[in-house]
Amino acid sequence: MVGKVSERVLLREGLERTDNGMKQTSWPDVVPINQKNYYTDYMKRDDQILSLRLQGEANRDRLVQSAKDRDRALNNNANGEIPLPIDDLQGEDGPAPATTYLDPSKIIVIHPGSQNLRIGFASDALPKTVPMVLATRYSQTEAEMYEALPRRQFEARTADQQYGEEWSKKYQKMCLDLRTDMRTNKRKVLPNSKDLVINFNRRTEPEVISQHNDPLQVDWTDVNALENPDSISSVFIGQQAQRVPDDSDPKFKLWWPLQHGQFNEDDYPAKAHMFNDLETLLDRAIRWELGLKRSTEWKQYACVFVIPDLYDKKYVEQVLHQCVEWFEFNRVSFIQESMAATFGAGYTQACVVDVGAQKTSITCVEDGLVLEDSRINLKFGGYDVTETFVKMMLYDNFPYQEINLRRRYDFLLAEELKIKYCTLSQANISVQNYDFHLRAPNQPTHKYQFKCYDEVILAPMGFYDPSIFDNSTKLRGRRKLVDRSYNAYDVDVPDDPASSAQLAILALIQPSVTATTMSFSGVPLDIATPSKEKTQPFNFLSRADATPGTSNAPSPAPEGANTPVPAPYIFGSRDVNGGSPAPSVRNGGTPAPPPANGSSSMLAVPGTDLFQRSPKSLAIERDSVLPTAPLDIAIMTSIQNAAKGDEKKVRELLGSIMVIGGGAKIPHFAPFLEEKLKGRRPDLAERILVSRSAREMDEQVVVWKGASVFAKLPTNDSWITNFEYKMLGSRVVYHKALWQY
Numbered sequence: 001m002v003g004k005v006s007e008r009v010l011l012r013e014g015l016e017r018t019d020n021g022m023k024q025t026s027w028p029d030v031v032p033i034n035q036k037n038y039y040t041d042y043m044k045r046d047d048q049i050l051s052l053r054l055q056g057e058a059n060r061d062r063l064v065q066s067a068k069d070r071d072r073a074l075n076n077n078a079n080g081e082i083p084l085p086i087d088d089l090q091g092e093d094g095p096a097p098a099t100t101y102l103d104p105s106k107i108i109v110i111h112p113g114s115q116n117l118r119i120g121f122a123s124d125a126l127p128k129t130v131p132m133v134l135a136t137r138y139s140q141t142e143a144e145m146y147e148a149l150p151r152r153q154f155e156a157r158t159a160d161q162q163y164g165e166e167w168s169k170k171y172q173k174m175c176l177d178l179r180t181d182m183r184t185n186k187r188k189v190l191p192n193s194k195d196l197v198i199n200f201n202r203r204t205e206p207e208v209i210s211q212h213n214d215p216l217q218v219d220w221t222d223v224n225a226l227e228n229p230d231s232i233s234s235v236f237i238g239q240q241a242q243r244v245p246d247d248s249d250p251k252f253k254l255w256w257p258l259q260h261g262q263f264n265e266d267d268y269p270a271k272a273h274m275f276n277d278l279e280t281l282l283d284r285a286i287r288w289e290l291g292l293k294r295s296t297e298w299k300q301y302a303c304v305f306v307i308p309d310l311y312d313k314k315y316v317e318q319v320l321h322q323c324v325e326w327f328e329f330n331r332v333s334f335i336q337e338s339m340a341a342t343f344g345a346g347y348t349q350a351c352v353v354d355v356g357a358q359k360t361s362i363t364c365v366e367d368g369l370v371l372e373d374s375r376i377n378l379k380f381g382g383y384d385v386t387e388t389f390v391k392m393m394l395y396d397n398f399p400y401q402e403i404n405l406r407r408r409y410d411f412l413l414a415e416e417l418k419i420k421y422c423t424l425s426q427a428n429i430s431v432q433n434y435d436f437h438l439r440a441p442n443q444p445t446h447k448y449q450f451k452c453y454d455e456v457i458l459a460p461m462g463f464y465d466p467s468i469f470d471n472s473t474k475l476r477g478r479r480k481l482v483d484r485s486y487n488a489y490d491v492d493v494p495d496d497p498a499s500s501a502q503l504a505i506l507a508l509i510q511p512s513v514t515a516t517t518m519s520f521s522g523v524p525l526d527i528a529t530p531s532k533e534k535t536q537p538f539n540f541l542s543r544a545d546a547t548p549g550t551s552n553a554p555s556p557a558p559e560g561a562n563t564p565v566p567a568p569y570i571f572g573s574r575d576v577n578g579g580s581p582a583p584s585v586r587n588g589g590t591p592a593p594p595p596a597n598g599s600s601s602m603l604a605v606p607g608t609d610l611f612q613r614s615p616k617s618l619a620i621e622r623d624s625v626l627p628t629a630p631l632d633i634a635i636m637t638s639i640q641n642a643a644k645g646d647e648k649k650v651r652e653l654l655g656s657i658m659v660i661g662g663g664a665k666i667p668h669f670a671p672f673l674e675e676k677l678k679g680r681r682p683d684l685a686e687r688i689l690v691s692r693s694a695r696e697m698d699e700q701v702v703v704w705k706g707a708s709v710f711a712k713l714p715t716n717d718s719w720i721t722n723f724e725y726k727m728l729g730s731r732v733v734y735h736k737a738l739w740q741y
């Protein structure tokens, strides 16, 4: 008898049986292995993983060594000699330290940002802050190469035409809304305040102050002080770079290797150039700021590198490569920003809101671990406030109409004005008369007077209405030089980290994105309900057959409908885009729940084109959406996704919101945010608490401080050694990172 299996084999191979029932071949049938029963422990045991094996061996060696030391000490003592000092002399069953003690003064902690680099030794109380920019010799300056900022039509006759009808309407609406709000809050509002400002500014002429009468002259960088100013390898970094005169001879151009919290692919013509600049910047910072002039010494140092919560894997790999191969640090460890922030502030649980220069990240952290599905990365920050403040002032006839943030001295001036005058306190809004000094290289100082009114509050209020910011070029050049990371085993599946909170934000802007949510591996994952009970694991095919109402999972779209499933845990409504309201958990809508296993889920609606699309095209779609949303909605979304329907956790997280980052240094930032959140959840108003980090600590360095605490932890076993990197390459991060890599 020919078995069923061999019958199938015959049929598959197109072989037919002969009349007498005999096979046409005498080769024995190979019965396939029963997939259910075979077992392998390949790559499942610790001793098969190099980094874990090395760690185990190191621990064993140390135990042996400490036992030897103890014996020696006891022997010596028996002979009446003074015992050797042994730090970790412990009881028989006392835990052995997991790693060797590292001298904090031999650990360099690096936290790069879009605008500032913070760098220092783990033993330092505070880091050195260096603007994250370098100036190199170039044929044109950045002001000559790119259009002026804020973007405007210089030749247009009216202000509305100059700044665009849409933006102008939006700005005027914001002015009216603020006025109404201030009246509601019983604040004095004069009807002609704006006219006062506009008329005064129109008439103002600058006063010229000759150089010898200006005691606060800027110390411009002397490019000829370089050994060889004509060499293209001549470089300035940080403040020195920002103070290279725009009209220097030879000309220099400023380069910012990171923008919006990721590689600045837009400005660079080539990948190698960008990587080189990042390396040069860090190299010079280590030499000049930390005083480690000779690179041969660097081998004795370890490095803790701070990365974003929603990092690009390619970025992490590149940084690791630079640290090991170029700087030759003896070991490297990574920490995510929000985790470092909680270490720095000494919190065990917090919703960390980090408002930087060009990105704002929101992440909930619990017991020192990042809740992955709560991570949100929005592409706006303090820089947008600066630019919008200048734009609003220009609209209101700011007397220095030529201001262009591409020019170095103008950028520094705009930052100064924003830091001095912007506020989020309505109590301080009235017509004010201020002045400023314009100091440009090789020109006399100009003293301007100007009046301002609501611009000082409306610009930072853009955090709650980001469409007022200029978002037009923020995605430009993305993935131009560095492709997304792909799964090592399935080269078509992108595997950069995602989070359901971030996807919810993207879905607010482009609803079809919800349907494109993928897991890291690209495998469809199951979907949990907002409550703790789990539903049936999600399955592509059974999904269409699911009987509506049998689970809390969202019901599938009707056959052929092109309507995507609502995003998981989107807080608030579509009012962000003026569209129809999205379901709100609070309003009792039926939100599509987040995934159960801490990773992102996949929702695809059979019958739609998304059902057939590849993970790659879905990732491309996600990359094409700029993540921006009102800050309060984003925080609520992050917390909802962290809590996964657990109201107790929502309450806890709402009571421990911590704002950090330079962008949050605007006066009254935290109370304003608290009010906004209370408006979103009036039922929990008395539980909501927004705090800054420790009272004495600068919000801009909390993350660095936390990373330096992490560097000193004796139990930190996430160090990647030079040897491991050489053996395993970037795969080693997978075993050494304290988060899902």
Ligand SMILES: Nc1ncnc2c1ncn2[C@@H]1O[C@H](COP(=O)(O)OP(=O)(O)OP(=O)(O)O)[C@@H](O)[C@H]1O
Binding pocket: 112, 113, 114, 115, 116, 117, 260, 261, 355, 356, 357, 358, 359, 360, 381, 382, 383, 386, 415, 418, 419, 661, 662, 663, 664, 665, 666, 667, 700
């Ligand atoms: N006192 C202040 N008031 C208002 N804004 C401030 C103040 N000090 C700094 N800033 C703003 O903070 C921003 C820089 O913040 P920070 O150093 O945290 O950014 P970053 O880490 O470089 O950027 P990112 O997080 O976007 O990568 C700038 O926009 C700066 O104008």
